[in-house]
Amino acid sequence: xxxxxxxxxxxxxxxxxxxxxxxxxxxxxxxxxxxxxxxxxxxxxxxxxxxxxxxxxxxxxxxxxxxxxxxxxxxxxxxxxxxxxxxxxxxxxxxxxxxxxxxxxxxxxxxxxxxxxxxxxxxxxxxxxxxxxxxxxxxxxxxxxxxxxxxxxxxxxxxxxxxxxxxxxxxxxxxxxxxxxxxxxxxxxxxxxxxxxxxxxxxxxxxx
Amino acid sequence: xxxxxxxxxxxxxxxxxxxxxxxxxxxxxxxxxxxxxxxxxxxxxxxxxxxxxxxxxxxxxxxxxxxxxxxxxxxxxxxxxxxxxxxxxxxxxxxxxxxxxxxxxxxxxxxxxxxxxxxxxxxxxxxxxxxxxxxxxxxxxxxxxxxxxxxxxxxxxxxxxxxxxxxxxxxxxxxxxxxxxxxxxxxxxxxxxxxxxxxxxxxxxxxxxxxxxxxxxxxxxxxxxxxxxxxxxxxxxxxxxxxxxxxxxxxxxxxxxxxxxxxxxxxxxxxxxxxxxxxxxxxxxxxxxxxxxxxxxxxxxxxxxxxxxxxxxxxxxxxxxxxxxxxxxxxxxxxxxxxxxxxxxxxxxxxxxxxxxxxxxxxxxxxxxxxxxxxxxxxxxxxxxxxxxxxxxxxxxxxxxxxxxxxxxxxxxxxxxxxxxxxxxxxxxxxxxxxxxxxxxxxxxxxxxxxxxxxxxxxxxxxxxxxxxxxxxxxxxxxxxxxxxxxxxxxxxxxxxxxxxxxxxxxxxxxxxxxxxxxxxxxxxxxxxxxxxxxxxxxxxxxxxxxxxxxxxxxxxxxxxxxxxxxxxxxxxxxxxxxxxxxxxxxxxxxxxxxxxxxxxxxxxxxxxxxxxxxxxxxxxxxxxxxxxxxxxxxxxxxxxxxxxxxxxxxxxxxxxxxxxxxxxxxxxxxxxxxxxxxxxxxxx
Numbered sequence: 035x036x037x038x039x040x041x042x043x044x045x046x047x048x049x050x051x052x053x054x055x056x057x058x059x060x061x062x063x064x065x066x067x068x069x070x071x072x073x074x075x076x077x078x079x080x081x082x083x084x085x086x087x088x089x090x091x092x093x094x095x096x097x098x099x100x101x102x103x104x105x106x107x108x109x110x111x112x113x114x115x116x117x118x119x120x121x122x123x124x125x126x127x128x129x130x131x132x133x134x135x136x137x138x139x140x141x142x143x144x145x146x147x148x149x150x151x152x153x154x155x156x157x158x159x160x161x162x163x164x165x166x167x168x169x170x171x172x173x174x175x176x177x178x179x180x181x182x183x184x185x186x187x188x189x190x191x192x193x194x195x196x197x198x199x200x201x202x203x204x205x206x207x208x209x210x211x212x213x214x215x216x217x218x219x220x221x222x223x224x225x226x227x228x229x230x231x232x233x234x235x236x237x238x239x240x241x242x
Numbered sequence: 243x244x245x246x247x248x249x250x251x252x253x254x255x256x257x258x259x260x261x262x263x264x265x266x267x268x269x270x271x272x273x274x275x276x277x278x279x280x281x282x283x284x285x286x287x288x289x290x291x292x293x294x295x296x297x298x299x300x301x302x303x304x305x306x307x308x309x310x311x312x313x314x315x316x317x318x319x320x321x322x323x324x325x326x327x328x329x330x331x332x333x334x335x336x337x338x339x340x341x342x343x344x345x346x347x348x349x350x351x352x353x354x355x356x357x358x359x360x361x362x363x364x365x366x367x368x369x370x371x372x373x374x375x376x377x378x379x380x381x382x383x384x385x386x387x388x389x390x391x392x393x394x395x396x397x398x399x400x401x402x403x404x405x406x407x408x409x410x411x412x413x414x415x416x417x418x419x420x421x422x423x424x425x426x427x428x429x430x431x432x433x434x435x436x437x438x439x440x441x442x443x444x445x446x447x448x449x450x451x452x453x454x455x456x457x458x459x460x461x462x463x464x465x466x467x468x469x470x471x472x473x474x475x476x477x478x479x480x481x482x483x484x485x486x487x488x489x490x491x492x493x494x495x496x497x498x499x500x501x502x503x504x505x506x507x508x509x510x511x512x513x514x515x516x517x518x519x520x521x522x523x524x525x526x527x528x529x530x531x532x533x534x535x536x537x538x539x540x541x542x543x544x545x546x547x548x549x550x551x552x553x554x555x556x557x558x559x560x561x562x563x564x565x566x567x568x569x570x571x572x573x574x575x576x577x578x579x580x581x582x583x584x585x586x587x588x589x590x591x592x593x594x595x596x597x598x599x600x601x602x603x604x605x606x607x608x609x610x611x612x613x614x615x616x617x618x619x620x621x622x623x624x625x626x627x628x629x630x631x632x633x634x635x636x637x638x639x640x641x642x643x644x645x646x647x648x649x650x651x652x653x654x655x656x657x658x659x660x661x662x663x664x665x666x667x668x669x670x671x672x673x674x675x676x677x678x679x680x681x682x683x684x685x686x687x688x689x690x691x692x693x694x695x696x697x698x699x700x701x702x703x704x705x706x707x708x709x710x711x712x713x714x715x716x717x718x719x720x721x722x723x724x725x726x727x728x729x730x731x732x733x734x735x736x737x738x739x740x741x742x743x744x745x746x747x748x749x750x751x752x753x754x755x756x757x758x759x760x761x762x763x764x765x766x767x768x769x770x771x772x773x774x775x776x777x778x779x780x781x782x783x784x785x786x787x788x789x790x791x792x793x794x795x796x797x798x799x800x801x802x803x804x805x806x807x808x809x810x811x812x813x814x815x816x817x818x819x820x821x822x823x824x825x826x827x828x829x830x831x832x833x834x835x836x837x838x839x840x841x842x843x844x845x846x847x848x849x850x851x852x853x854x855x856x857x858x859x860x861x862x863x864x865x866x867x868x869x870x871x872x873x874x875x876x877x878x879x880x881x882x883x884x885x886x887x888x889x890x891x892x893x894x895x896x897x898x899x900x901x902x903x904x905x906x907x908x909x910x911x912x913x914x915x916x917x918x919x920x921x922x923x924x925x926x927x
Contacts, residue, residue: 097422110399112408115421119410 043128049098055085059106071107075117078103079124093133093192094125122177129173130166132211134158135190138176141183146200150187151176153204171212184228185221194219246312261303261314262290270316273325273354275332275439276391277304280495281400287332287391289354291324292316300324322358329359332389335370336440343387345441347454351389372417378425379913380432380504382449388418388442394434401497403628403648404428418442425917428648429621429898432503436486436496447507447910448484452476460818461488463805464502465556465726465798466902469600469620470807471498475799475818482506482799482819492601492868493807499621500914501898501905506799508908512782514794515823525792530824534838536791540755540774541839546573550743550753553579553736554760554779555725555902558803558815559862561795561828562727562736563855564843565759568832571841575739576753579731581764582894583745584687585695586721587879588732591861593699595729596623596808597717598682599871603630606718608678610671611640612661612702613891614686617647618898619724620808624648637674642688642891656890658694661701662883665708675709682711682718687894690721693887700881712873719873723808724894724901725763726798730806733861758785759828760795762903778831780821781903793835795828796821797904802848803828804855804862812865897922 051059058081066073079095082103087093100118104111118124125133134154138147154160154174158167166173182188185197189204196207196219203222210217225231243254248268255264260283262272275287285305292303295313300320315321333355340346372385392409395418399405406428410421420426426434435443457476464471464485471494476484485506487498517533518525528536541549551569553562562579569577580586587593598606603626616624624647630636631649640651641660654660654671663669675681683706689698703719705711711718723729731737738744743752751770758766760779766788769775777789780797798805800821806812821827826834829851836843845851856863899914900906916923 110405112406112421115410116408119421120412 041127046096046098049082049096049102051081051102052085052089054088055081072109072113075103075107075109075114076121078106079114079118083124087192091131092128094128097126122175128166130171132172132191134172134174134208135177135180136174137178137180137182137186137188137190139179141179142187145186147187149201150189150199150204153201154189154208157205157208169212172208185225191219197221198223198225244308244310244312246308246310246314248314249316255308257308259308261292261294261301261306261308261312264308264312265292265303265314265316272303272316273358274304275350275354275389276393278393278396278437281393281396281437284392284396287389288328289325289332289358291321291328293318293320325358326360329355330363330365333359333363334365335386336389337369337386339387343384343441344382344444344449345387345438349441350439370414375417375419376423376425377420377443378431379910379917380446380500381426381435382444382446384442384444385417385419386442387440389440390416390418391439392418393437393439394418394443397434397437398426398428398431400632401433401625401629402428402430403625404431407434427918429500429617430497430625432500433487433497445484445504447504452478452483457483458818460799460816462799462815462818463807463813464498465805465815466502466505466905467499467620467622468723468726468728468808469494469499469622470726470805470809470811470813471502471622472813473498473502475816477799477818480819480822482509492599493809493811494622497622497625501901501911504910504914505899505905505908507910508781508904508906509797509799511909512903512907513822513825514780514782514786514792515821515825516794517824518786518789518792520790525789530834533791533793534835537755537776537835538838540790541572544754547576547742548754549574549757550576550578550748550755551757551759552581552745552748552761553577553727553731554581554758554785555727555763556798556904557727557731557759558798558801558805558828559730559734559812559855560803560848560851561759561832562731562734563851563858564829564832564836564845565757566734566736567843568836568841569757571836571843572839575742576744576748577736577742578738578745578748579728579736580691580745581761582687582691582724583695583764584690585692585699586690586728586732587696587699587881588735588737589879590875591733591810592717592719592873593703593879594721594723594732595810596684596720596722597810597871597873598720599809599868600626602871603627603682604633606630606680606682607634607636608675608681609636609638610664610675610681610683610705611638611642611647611651612683612685613642613689613698613893614640614684614722615642615645615647615688615893615895616684616686616722617645618893618895619686619722621898623722623808637671637678639671639674642686642893645893657888658689658698658701658886658891659888661698661705661886664705665701665883672709678709680711680716680718681709682720684720684722686722686891687724688891691894692889692891694885696879696881697883697885699879701883701886703878704883707876707878712876714872714874717871717873721808726805726807727760729808729810730804730812733806733810733859758789760903761785763901778828779903780825781907783903783906785903793831794821794823794825795831796825800825801827804852804865806861809868810861811868812862814865 062077082099100114104114158172189196198221274290276284290303291300293315375383395407460475472488472490474486489496519528628649638651644653706719755774757776762784766784777785778793799818803815899911905911
């Protein structure tokens with residue numbers, strides 16, 4: 035069921051790319067042939083979202099930012115809205131400082147994503163998907179396959195993958211984030227890359 | 243040409259044809275929702291699946307190009323099964339609310355479900371619901387019914403040139419809307435109601451008013467702008483309930499502008515349904531005899547030169563001929579139809595016509611707009627310019643205050659000085675006109691309705707000469723009118739004879755009796771009190787307020803009338819409903835009054851009147867058709883371009899939605915004004 039509700043947040047009236055973003059734009063636009071600048075809509079939306087994260091701490095794209103992107107690329111605003119609403123990586127409402135993106139697709143689910151989800155809820159106090167914790171730090175989103183099935187289950191925090199998660203590891207991670215630390219991303223159980231759990235098993239692993 | 247077989251019928255079709263078009267050429271009906279021949283191909287509804295031999299799966303025929311030797315089957319078991327499957331999917335989320343749906347009875351989904359569907363569904367889960375969108379005062383939405391054909395999106399992006407609709411989100415969450423909940427700003431937005439194959443987009447003013455099978459349909463023409471769009475008037479009993487476009491590729495294709503479609507509720511408000519006579523300064527109801535007697539009494543002993551007549555913007559040719567004949571019987575040659583004061587030259591027809599023709603725009607290779615904003619003056623014609631601009635990167639330039647025309651026009655300047663610099667070749671756009679083979683210019687009323695209008699007309703003609711717009715098979719000189727009656731009036735010679743009084747003189751009180759035939763579009767209040775004003779018309783608008791005698795006439799849906807559009811194409815409007823109360827057809831009023839004066843006009847029925855019209859003015863003998871375009875005489879209208887003033891052109895229409903007595907009386911148009919021109923709506927209060 036889909037139903038639009040009155041938004042419970044305020045859309046900023048203005049948005050402008052800041053100096054840091056402006057510096058990146060020419061490089062992005064140069065990747066597309068002349069007259070095909072509209073192709074840059076995805077990178078520019080991403081740029082806007084990152085600028086919001088940098089300046090406000092919440093990685094989302096206000097409508098004003100989409101209008102700025104549309105103007106910059108000389109395309110009708112609604113074409114930008116279509117793209118931005120299609121891709122789930124763009125957040126069109128404010129989110130917490132840490133965006134907890136939980137994969138619950140089959141491989142992660144088989145490897146215990148339910149436990150990771152429960153730990154997230156317990157540690158942050160969030161009840162449902164797309165909700166933000168009372169302290170404004172965390173937002174939980176259920177996502178489809180993140181492409182890290184070998185190291186399932188995966189919890190993506192902003193841009194980083196935390197792999198081989200389980201309940202306690204998740205709670206420890208969230209506590210660390212809350213303290214302002216940035217735990218190193220990657221496997222929670224010390225796996226090297228995507229190698230098998232019991233150590234390398236290939237012909238060239240040095241045994242033979 | 244490509245040879246192929248459709249259901250065993252061998253035929254040849256043009257290269258680049260789609261399988262769907264080939265099947266239609268073979269006379270096979272292919273069901274479809276998203277495909278529309280005047281829009282780009284989307285291929286997303288899948289209803290047009292057919293079987294093509296050697297292709298393992300059914301193919302979407304609308305998006306599948308033909309190939310040599312192709313064997314197409316449109317009625318095989320595979321095709322029938324595919325259609326039933328698609329239909330079942332389309333109906334998964336479609337509500338079964340046909341009994342309360344305004345589209346019921348003329349719904350593609352209903353019809354095709356009956357024709358090609360399965361008659362049952364295996365879907366037992368809850369259906370999705372979608373919140374209504376607010377598209378403004380004209381288009382009502384019931385988005386739960388939407389099947390995502392995207393015709394409305396494509397129409398506004400391609401034809402309308404105001405891309406405001408889109409498909410947001412994806413999968414089951416996909417919705418059609420503006421995302422920001424704004425009213426559609428296109429003057430052609432009503433057409434998405436016709437395009438919508440289901441009941442998702444319906445007419446807001448017509449909501450829950452009538453069923454399609456209750457309506458009487460009458461083919462007619464629109465008079466709310468000078469394009470002469472072909473329309474179908476749907477009425478029930480005495481009421482006109484809706485107006486829909488009819489297909490005419492030479493005029494409106496299959497589109498209709500919003501004012502023409504939605505202003506019809508103005509036909510029910512502020513109507514004059516009985517004669518009125520002013521006694522002791524107040525208008526009091528009167529009988530026809532009393533009204534005629536009051537006019538006859540005032541006319542008694544008045545010499546012809548003290549009587550005058552002005553024809554309004556909605557008048558039909560029949561009534562104007564009758565008025566002209568009545569005036570000449572009275573010895574008056576004080577006639578005028580140019581209420582906006584346009585300096586039109588009627589010496590030759592091509593001085594005031596849209597000579598290129600509307601369909602001819604498709605062949606122009608450079609377009610210059612002078613003092614015109616066709617988006618407001620003739621939205622359908624503007625859509626043609628946009629279509630041409632889209633199809634071939636045709637350069638378009640415009641002179642006047644810059645506005646959004648829905649295509650990228652190069653704004654050369656605001657005033658007549660640009661014409662001079664184009665003539666001298668200084669202006670850079672002159673080069674583009676120079677290389678163009680079939681350039682055209684469009685001269686708007688904004689350039690002519692000013693003191694130096696004659697000079698502008700002359701300068702424009704010189705431009706046409708200078709840049710090769712005038713040759714035997716191409717006439718690139720065009721005047722765009724805003725009034726449906728204007729060209730007909732000019733054709734009839736509804737103009738002051740040499741030495742007689744014209745519009746300005748009559749308004750200033752040069753005549754003692756002024757007959758207004760639906761003339762409302764000027765400052766009626768400036769007619770001095772000494773002038774006795776007869777107002778013959780259908781709405782209690784500006785003219786009626788000033789009148790000393792009011793004769794109730796009929797609106798365009800209530801009479802058989804001939805109108806000549808801006809191209810010079812005579813077209814017939816037909817009576818769909820009878821005029822209200824004691825109101826009568828306009829020519830009959832004039833014929834009856836002539837009898838009161840003892841000088842009866844020489845026609846007793848419409849047939850004789852039309853015969854007279856056709857014999858005295860041959861243009862009215864060719865209804866619907868246009869003579870071949872082309873310029874045989876290069877000599878221009880009089881006037882000295884050097885007399886052009888420096889002041890900028892202004893566009894004649896400030897508020898698209900209210901330009902005449904009908905649209906000013908329309909509650910729907912009032913709502914549109916409030917939505918789209920909040921500043922003007924405030925000023926009116």
